[in-house]
Amino acid sequence: MRIVVCAKEVLDPDAVNNYALEGRLVIGDDGKSLTQSTIPRLMNAYDEQSLECALRIRESGVDCSITVVSVGPGSPDMLKHCAGLGADEIVEIPVESEIDYHAVAAILAAYLRGGEVDLVLCGRQASDDDQGVVPALIAEALGMPLITIARKVEVEGNATIRVVRVTPDGDETVEVSGPAVVTISNELGEPRYPTMQAKMKARKRKPVVVSPAELSLDDSAIAAKVTMVKQFVPTVRGDCEFIEGTSPADKAQRLVTRLREENIL
Amino acid sequence: MSQTTVVVCSWGQKGEMLSDEVRESLTLARGLCESLGTSLRLLLLGGLETAAVEDAGAYGAANIDLIEDEKLEEFSPDIYLDALAQYFAARPPQLLLFPQTFEARSLVPCLAGRLGASIVMNTVALEACGDGFLATACGYGGDTRVVYECTAGAPYLFAINPNALDAQPAAQAHGVSVDTVAVDLSSSVERVRVLKRAEAAEGPRLEHAQTIVAGGRGLGVAANFRLVEELAEALGGMAGASRPIVDDGWATPAQQVGLTGKITKPALYVAAGISGASQHMVGCTAAKTLVAVNRDPDAAVFRYADFGIVGDCLELLPELTKAVAGQG
Numbered sequence: 001m002r003i004v005v006c007a008k009e010v011l012d013p014d015a016v017n018n019y020a021l022e023g024r025l026v027i028g029d030d031g032k033s034l035t036q037s038t039i040p041r042l043m044n045a046y047d048e049q050s051l052e053c054a055l056r057i058r059e060s061g062v063d064c065s066i067t068v069v070s071v072g073p074g075s076p077d078m079l080k081h082c083a084g085l086g087a088d089e090i091v092e093i094p095v096e097s098e099i100d101y102h103a104v105a106a107i108l109a110a111y112l113r114g115g116e117v118d119l120v121l122c123g124r125q126a127s128d129d130d131q132g133v134v135p136a137l138i139a140e141a142l143g144m145p146l147i148t149i150a151r152k153v154e155v156e157g158n159a160t161i162r163v164v165r166v167t168p169d170g171d172e173t174v175e176v177s178g179p180a181v182v183t184i185s186n187e188l189g190e191p192r193y194p195t196m197q198a199k200m201k202a203r204k205r206k207p208v209v210v211s212p213a214e215l216s217l218d219d220s221a222i223a224a225k226v227t228m229v230k231q232f233v234p235t236v237r238g239d240c241e242f243i244e245g246t247s248p249a250d251k252a253q254r255l256v257t258r259l260r261e262e263n264i265l
Numbered sequence: 266m267s268q269t270t271v272v273v274c275s276w277g278q279k280g281e282m283l284s285d286e287v288r289e290s291l292t293l294a295r296g297l298c299e300s301l302g303t304s305l306r307l308l309l310l311g312g313l314e315t316a317a318v319e320d321a322g323a324y325g326a327a328n329i330d331l332i333e334d335e336k337l338e339e340f341s342p343d344i345y346l347d348a349l350a351q352y353f354a355a356r357p358p359q360l361l362l363f364p365q366t367f368e369a370r371s372l373v374p375c376l377a378g379r380l381g382a383s384i385v386m387n388t389v390a391l392e393a394c395g396d397g398f399l400a401t402a403c404g405y406g407g408d409t410r411v412v413y414e415c416t417a418g419a420p421y422l423f424a425i426n427p428n429a430l431d432a433q434p435a436a437q438a439h440g441v442s443v444d445t446v447a448v449d450l451s452s453s454v455e456r457v458r459v460l461k462r463a464e465a466a467e468g469p470r471l472e473h474a475q476t477i478v479a480g481g482r483g484l485g486v487a488a489n490f491r492l493v494e495e496l497a498e499a500l501g502g503m504a505g506a507s508r509p510i511v512d513d514g515w516a517t518p519a520q521q522v523g524l525t526g527k528i529t530k531p532a533l534y535v536a537a538g539i540s541g542a543s544q545h546m547v548g549c550t551a552a553k554t555l556v557a558v559n560r561d562p563d564a565a566v567f568r569y570a571d572f573g574i575v576g577d578c579l580e581l582l583p584e585l586t587k588a589v590a591g592q593g
């Protein structure tokens with residue numbers, strides 16, 4: 001079977017967070033992009049876990065090929081990393097201008113339509129836009145069922161896909177006949193690192209480049225539906241009242257007293 | 266703009282009152298309807314208690330569109346999608362707003378795909394602008410806000426973040442007319458077969474808890490999560506957790522607070538050994554009072570807190586439990 005993992009490169013969310021918390025996250029003159037040029041670009045963590053999921057399916061004995069595909073301004077390092085981890089095929093779909101997530105989904109759907117595919121794995125959301133819509137848009141475009149927020153995916157007989165989902169009420173087990181789109185959540189567990197040897201070998205791997213023009217998409221399919229016009233950093237309150245005291249017991253008592261004074265307790 | 270139809274859509278409204286999330290979406294939609302000079306509809310799938318009709322009117326809905334079918338009794342993604350697509354074909358609204366529940370997180374983007382609609386998730390504010398709309402959503406787990414301009418033409422779908430705003434009843438309650446909308450789901454098939462349902466834990470839910478004590482990696486080891494549970498119990502509240510300690514199995518996924526966990530709105534939230542990453546804080550900043558305990562005086566969590574104690578949570582949690590119980 002063929003498994004396709006959709007991977008997005010994003011600004012490191014922890015670095016963004018650190019800048020934000022230090023009050024140093026600055027939006028550029030265009031009013032929308034982050035100016036910090038030192039923030040590294042990384043593979044969206046949930047997409048790393050999607051690849052990990054694909055690798056585990058292969059290790060469970062399923063005869064499969066794994067393709068990683070990315071739409072974006074170019075992310076050769078990320079794709080080489082995927083090759084080092086065991087992806088059989090790495091595919092880059094370069095886009096020059098800023099396109100919205102509807103267009104990304106249309107491009108990915110067109111790419112997927114062009115070849116055999118039995119399972120599409122995506123991250124539950126991208127850590128930059130937090131939207132979590134691309135997998136659903138792909139599923140609908142291809143008429144495939146969608147299963148979201150998976151912690152475990154098993155494949156039986158190349159066609160039955162069994163998924164343990166993380167729901168607010170606990171784990172749910174569902175099953176679907178493939179092909180299907182499944183989104184992966186962090187509960188899947190830590191993704192592995194490539195071995196030194198695999199990493200060296202992957203350095204020479206070049207992604208297959210597919211241009212959007214080859215995908216016979218008409219312009220209307222990739223016209224932006226939602227356009228980011230502004231991005232800003234919300235203010236955080238920063239007026240904490242610190243409770244001092246001579247010992248942990250004293251501090252605890254003083255806090256409880258304050259909360260009682262304010263009728264919070 | 267020609268007359269715009271604004272619909273808030275929900276399901277699973279089994280109580281006599283609408284859920285907080287629905288009320289919040291109605292509040293947000295009502296503001297929009299006022300600026301557009303149009304009236305507000307509430308679309309409900311499944312069933313509806315008579316008392317909830319009045320509640321809908323109190324929050325500004327003029328009409329309820331009700332879709333009932335035995336196949337809609339339990340949430341089922343494909344069936345619900347078919348029902349919504351049929352509703353849409355029968356009476357296409359320009360704007361559909363959804364409270365962003367767990368189920369809506371998957372259903373709404375699928376509906377957007379089915380209808381070819383524009384979609385924005387995590388919406389916290391919405392305004393009309395020329396021929397379209399400006400939707401403000403969270404980015405980077407809450408570190409930024411992104412304003413999206415949506416002008417591609419109807420339909421537009423927006424999922425509204427829980428706690429994006431406070432639910433406010435309308436100045437004047439509406440009389441509500443209920444329209445039953447017929448759908449034919451006889452040929453609708455659910456492709457996703459549920460083999461084992463999640464068993465909803467009995468009792469109160471974290472997202473409705475009035476008091477939450479949450480622990481993070483600062484607890485050091487799994488066994489110390491007990492200290493969080495003990496303080497929660499002394500306060501008559503519930504225990505919550507940051508993601509890393511859920512990942513490590515110290516707490517359950519149902520206890521995770523944050524962007525990819527529960528969005529809570531308690532009267533009191535105590536964060537112990539939690540650094541204050543935006544992805545955690547979006548799940549608790551709606552708390553009325555936030556208390557932080559962290560040994561690092563520069564921890565980000567203090568920037569969100571009303572009250573803070575700098576110190577070791579392993580020492581402070583038991584002392585707080587004692588002080589609350591009045592033996593301090």
Ligand SMILES: Cc1cc2nc3c(=O)[nH]c(=O)nc-3n(C[C@H](O)[C@H](O)[C@H](O)COP(=O)(O)OP(=O)(O)OC[C@H]3O[C@@H](n4cnc5c(N)ncnc54)[C@H](O)[C@@H]3O)c2cc1C
Binds near residue numbers: 013538559
């Ligand atoms: C897309 C995405 C989604 C995410 N979703 C969520 C989510 O839903 N919920 C969530 O929580 N996180 C989420 N995260 C992770 C988030 O970014 C942080 O990594 C996480 O919240 C940090 O957890 P923590 O505060 O427990 O641990 P840490 O960041 O390791 O902080 C531990 C804190 O404890 C303090 N400490 C250590 N020892 C003690 C002690 N003895 N006494 C007192 N204080 C002590 C330290 O000073 C530190 O501040 C998400 C991340 C991404 C990228």
Ligand SMILES: Nc1ncnc2c1ncn2[C@@H]1O[C@H](COP(=O)(O)O)[C@@H](O)[C@H]1O
Binds near residue numbers: 006069101104121122
């Ligand atoms: N540019 C992209 N290239 C490849 N996959 C993507 C891209 N954007 C989004 N995805 C996939 O869709 C998931 C959800 O993204 P989003 O809907 O943007 O939150 C990601 O985790 C990826 O699996």
